[in-house]
Amino acid sequence: MEQWRSLWQSTGLYRLDLPQTAMMLICLLLLYLAIRKKFEPLLLLPIAFGGLLANIPGVEIATGDGILRQLYEIGLATSIFPLLIFMGVGALTDFGPLLANPRTMILGAAAQVGIFATLLGALLLSDLGWFDFSLQQAAAIAIIGGADGPTSLYLASVLAPELLGAIAVAAYSYMALVPLIQPPIARALTSPRERAIRMSEQRHVRRIEKILFPLLLLLLTALLVPAAAPLLGMFCFGNLMRESGVVKRLSDTTQNSLVNIVTILLGLAVGSRLAADQFLVPSTLGILLLGLFAFATGTAAGVLMGKLMNRFSRNPINPLIGAAGVSAVPMAARTAHRLGEEADPENFLLMHAMGPNVAGVIGSAVAAGILIRLAA
Amino acid sequence: MEQWRSLWQSTGLYRLDLPQTAMMLICLLLLYLAIRKKFEPLLLLPIAFGGLLANIPGVEIATGDGILRQLYEIGLATSIFPLLIFMGVGALTDFGPLLANPRTMILGAAAQVGIFATLLGALLLSDLGWFDFSLQQAAAIAIIGGADGPTSLYLASVLAPELLGAIAVAAYSYMALVPLIQPPIARALTSPRERAIRMSEQRHVRRIEKILFPLLLLLLTALLVPAAAPLLGMFCFGNLMRESGVVKRLSDTTQNSLVNIVTILLGLAVGSRLAADQFLVPSTLGILLLGLFAFATGTAAGVLMGKLMNRFSRNPINPLIGAAGVSAVPMAARTAHRLGEEADPENFLLMHAMGPNVAGVIGSAVAAGILIRLAA
Amino acid sequence: MEQWRSLWQSTGLYRLDLPQTAMMLICLLLLYLAIRKKFEPLLLLPIAFGGLLANIPGVEIATGDGILRQLYEIGLATSIFPLLIFMGVGALTDFGPLLANPRTMILGAAAQVGIFATLLGALLLSDLGWFDFSLQQAAAIAIIGGADGPTSLYLASVLAPELLGAIAVAAYSYMALVPLIQPPIARALTSPRERAIRMSEQRHVRRIEKILFPLLLLLLTALLVPAAAPLLGMFCFGNLMRESGVVKRLSDTTQNSLVNIVTILLGLAVGSRLAADQFLVPSTLGILLLGLFAFATGTAAGVLMGKLMNRFSRNPINPLIGAAGVSAVPMAARTAHRLGEEADPENFLLMHAMGPNVAGVIGSAVAAGILIRLAA
Amino acid sequence: MENLVSQGMPLALFGIGIVFVFLCLLVLATRAMSILTGRFGPALGLAPENLADYPAPPAQVAAIIAAVTMHRQRMRARRATP
Amino acid sequence: MENLVSQGMPLALFGIGIVFVFLCLLVLATRAMSILTGRFGPALGLAPENLADYPAPPAQVAAIIAAVTMHRQRMRARRATP
Amino acid sequence: MENLVSQGMPLALFGIGIVFVFLCLLVLATRAMSILTGRFGPALGLAPENLADYPAPPAQVAAIIAAVTMHRQRMRARRATP
Numbered sequence A, B, C: 001m002e003q004w005r006s007l008w009q010s011t012g013l014y015r016l017d018l019p020q021t022a023m024m025l026i027c028l029l030l031l032y033l034a035i036r037k038k039f040e041p042l043l044l045l046p047i048a049f050g051g052l053l054a055n056i057p058g059v060e061i062a063t064g065d066g067i068l069r070q071l072y073e074i075g076l077a078t079s080i081f082p083l084l085i086f087m088g089v090g091a092l093t094d095f096g097p098l099l100a101n102p103r104t105m106i107l108g109a110a111a112q113v114g115i116f117a118t119l120l121g122a123l124l125l126s127d128l129g130w131f132d133f134s135l136q137q138a139a140a141i142a143i144i145g146g147a148d149g150p151t152s153l154y155l156a157s158v159l160a161p162e163l164l165g166a167i168a169v170a171a172y173s174y175m176a177l178v179p180l181i182q183p184p185i186a187r188a189l190t191s192p193r194e195r196a197i198r199m200s201e202q203r204h205v206r207r208i209e210k211i212l213f214p215l216l217l218l219l220l221t222a223l224l225v226p227a228a229a230p231l232l233g234m235f236c237f238g239n240l241m242r243e244s245g246v247v248k249r250l251s252d253t254t255q256n257s258l259v260n261i262v263t264i265l266l267g268l269a270v271g272s273r274l275a276a277d278q279f280l281v282p283s284t285l286g287i288l289l290l291g292l293f294a295f296a297t298g299t300a301a302g303v304l305m306g307k308l309m310n311r312f313s314r315n316p317i318n319p320l321i322g323a324a325g326v327s328a329v330p331m332a333a334r335t336a337h338r339l340g341e342e343a344d345p346e347n348f349l350l351m352h353a354m355g356p357n358v359a360g361v362i363g364s365a366v367a368a369g370i371l372i373r374l375a376a
Numbered sequence D, E, F: 001m002e003n004l005v006s007q008g009m010p011l012a013l014f015g016i017g018i019v020f021v022f023l024c025l026l027v028l029a030t031r032a033m034s035i036l037t038g039r040f041g042p043a044l045g046l047a048p049e050n051l052a053d054y055p056a057p058p059a060q061v062a063a064i065i066a067a068v069t070m071h072r073q074r075m076r077a078r079r080a081t082p
């Protein structure tokens, strides 16, 4: 009799509370978006499934000695997983378009305005008393505007691990929503004629340039923003493996097995932060709002800088490619391309948008370094 | 002179004792079975080689700071390796046959009778004073009847790490011996006419069913047996990656690199528990006997349930597929198929046997959860 | 104002000191050699890049909680990475040529003279007061003469972790320089007629021989030099996976994903030991000198033993293949082959040189075991 | 003598009971799911079961490289047709 | 009330400033690199951009397996020519 | 002065000695193994050496075969141009 009662009390049915049920529904929604709507499935699927597991009552999965907790301690609390993913992103990145037209990097800088505007926004919300974000937390939230998954996870793991779950969900969701968020903003800020601007063909980039670029980038980082060196260092290492041509074995494994294995483990570890008691707090709402604001201001800043550069440049620049400066590789570049095609069906912006797009990755990693230095 | 003596005393020749020699011979036998007889070579080869290493005297390999000991602490003491393997098994499992004919799941439940009969058997041996198994140990031994490697290793790592070596050897050996153990039992309990029963063709299973099934299974686990959620959660995660179709990269890596790497490390870690002082103890004999008993009773229970279901079912059910309910994927399903073919050369049972076969995996994971809850 | 100053002081420009600048230049030189001259790029590229990162001032990368430091603690301080690499080397090694002509193993023994001569050399330099190497340090330096990367890293991690960076750089650089170091020595010690000696064709080796050889090697290690068992055990395990033919999945993954992933992480971890304060010390100079001496004496001893064996052998032996006994697989074997071709364009020594070449791997692992036993 | 066995008996009965209950419920839930998806799936846009549902291998660069190729071919075509 | 914002304002300006400075310097450095490698690259032997620059897959086994293959073919040839 | 060297000398002699002993024993053991498996292997069912026993060759071989071919072509070219 006693045993029956104890068993009944051990079931999930008995223990499940409302917040956990709500979180499970949220995770199922995220799974739906990942599978059916293909919202950044590579990370949202593991994150959402991890979130499901983290909200099962009566068993240690995301707590104590549970596997998700262990994965969190091994890979996220140490920042190892995001840095290895960033190495993989480096190995998957082709800097060709950027090297063909380096000045488009400025667009990748402009779009980071979103990060710092959001920093102020988060602090304002605290000043207004609506939320209670510390400077560190505000910085970790602001980086969502960097539109770069591993950078956001890295900064959150360093500055505000308690917000990691919400920041990850916001970052990856808005990255997936780029094709919905950016077009109205880009259209509002540009005339059809500007969107129809064709850009001149890109020059051929030599192999030696591609080999030297990651070294140059690392050197500049080391000299100016050492705090960004862990992120950009791993990124440049991945890219040098790719471009050097002498370690094809390592480059292939980095782009495939290694990055895939770490993605799975990272996703589950992030999912462990979707436990109801951590995620269903007011600050999550603030993070979701601020994340949207960050993407919007970043997009706007990129487009406006595009207009400015077009005015002062000899070769025409289509301001749409400024929107790609937020990163969200390659979604934002594709979105810019589609908007250009809409205005002129023969306009082919994709390659031109890839330059600011990857510059945006660099820009937000630099911003992350600055925020660590100033807020930590 | 002194140095010569100290050197001579450092050799294995000087230090090797009888138990270690015996263990080395046992490991060589296991290697022979793995290589020549193809006894579950993917795990028995690393386990047996690890066992060889663990019995080399005069050097820390499975002890102290030795690599096998470290692998054990990293992956087995934490349960991480078995759970990752189970994720891989999920990614390798096709639930199609089960979904086409869900009622065959009942056969996967029946075959778990072997587990609980063995639990009582182990306790009886203790009561008789022949062995001295605690309740936890009896539970860890009983799960051998689940005929599922990672589940056995997981439960042993949680409930009785001191028996892990013997349980692993018993589990994998008997799984390899399924084609020898099951036929006489299945033949004794069925008539040739029953074995010749043909089953109707399976219906087509839609993709959406395959996607929803792992979520359904996880939900039921969360509600009823949360203690099984680490195991079944990782299993369902692997299966969802496979069936969702949106993370092919991750699914492929899980099915290949990831599961292979973890298998190697897991095998070596298990091998570290084959050191003579841990393995050559009376309880090992008891474990081997009880393991055989577990497989036999599970097989019998599955077949008898098959006969029962056949009597009350509109569509004929061949009782042989009940034997596949023990799991031992895919060996037991193949064995059932071969017995059916023996009775009627045109009888094709393989697909029908795969249903109970994978249901047996679920059944023994549920049983493991219950045993953890009740025995821990 | 204050903030600006603090920021300026946080830049690398402000903090960079001369030793770090020098180390960065050295690392860039190593990268140049790896990429342009293809000096063992698989390890030198990650090591050199890790060295760059380790010398960035004002940020924790190779220190504190930095990622390179963590990789070092996880994989090098524990010896796990070198041992896993050695398992991979085992899986990549074909013992066929050795089994076809076992007596060429003697050449692999002779070339290890370089190790022990260097041990004495290092002790002599200490006695002379030029350097201050302890017995452990001398042993770790001497093993550079083994011309085998993972063995050197393993021994250094066990006996002299403080010298690991310099030993790694010396070992891999000289291995890459084998085509420059060996020819003058080999030519000086042989006549053109000796170099033109053709060797009789190798017999066919049966599969069973290839399967039994790693077991035989492990057994002998266990009986005679247990201290070498961690190294040779992992090596034999990799080789048995390869030759057994029953675990193709595991063997393929070991030869590719696994060894590549570990190579990347190992390289970065080794790079963390290239921080200026550890690398720019007098002992590094001593290590570089002694390393060269080790390669030279090993080569000479191998060639001389080749001459000796040729004198007393029924079948002719080309003394050049003795030079391959240092290991440096497969560079040294190719160098021997090229020297033979130089003397007689139709002389095909490659296969004959592979025997001593892989025997050299065994020989230096045995030597490492002895050094651990005697010096630890 | 039968101390442990009598302790274990309810545990065993209970355990096998739960296993049966669990799998029986799973049978029912699976059936319900199959029926519901079969009936409402098409309305929810889940039914059209064509292989196109499965996405092409989603390597991040894939699209980019494809685009480069396309871009170059277009440019070449443009130049070729003055 | 505006305590945090006023604290954050210089930080934000400063941050976006550094991002711009960094990327502008990177533009300049990249341009310089491209020009210098274009001018001096050929002299340094860096220019001849042919695929041969990329090495064949450097797997350690390469030489061994190759040699085995060759060896077997020789043996066969020898047997074939009595 | 020669403190460390005189300490290390026996160690070095001893070390190289063991390396030789080890590899000499390995030569003998290997020979014995080859002879025994050749004589008793067939009786133990170990001999039937068909290629099916061997796993498929590793995928990496392509480049190597290229190298062998190249080598052979060189040789042939050399022979062809006397």
Ligand code: NA
Binding pocket: A145, A146, A147, A148, A325, A326, A327, A328, A360, A361, A362, A363, A364, A365
């Ligand atoms: Na960005």
Ligand code: NA
Binding pocket: B145, B146, B147, B148, B325, B326, B327, B328, B360, B361, B362, B363, B364, B365
């Ligand atoms: Na089972």
Ligand code: NA
Binding pocket: C145, C146, C147, C148, C325, C326, C327, C328, C360, C361, C362, C363, C364, C365
């Ligand atoms: Na060697």
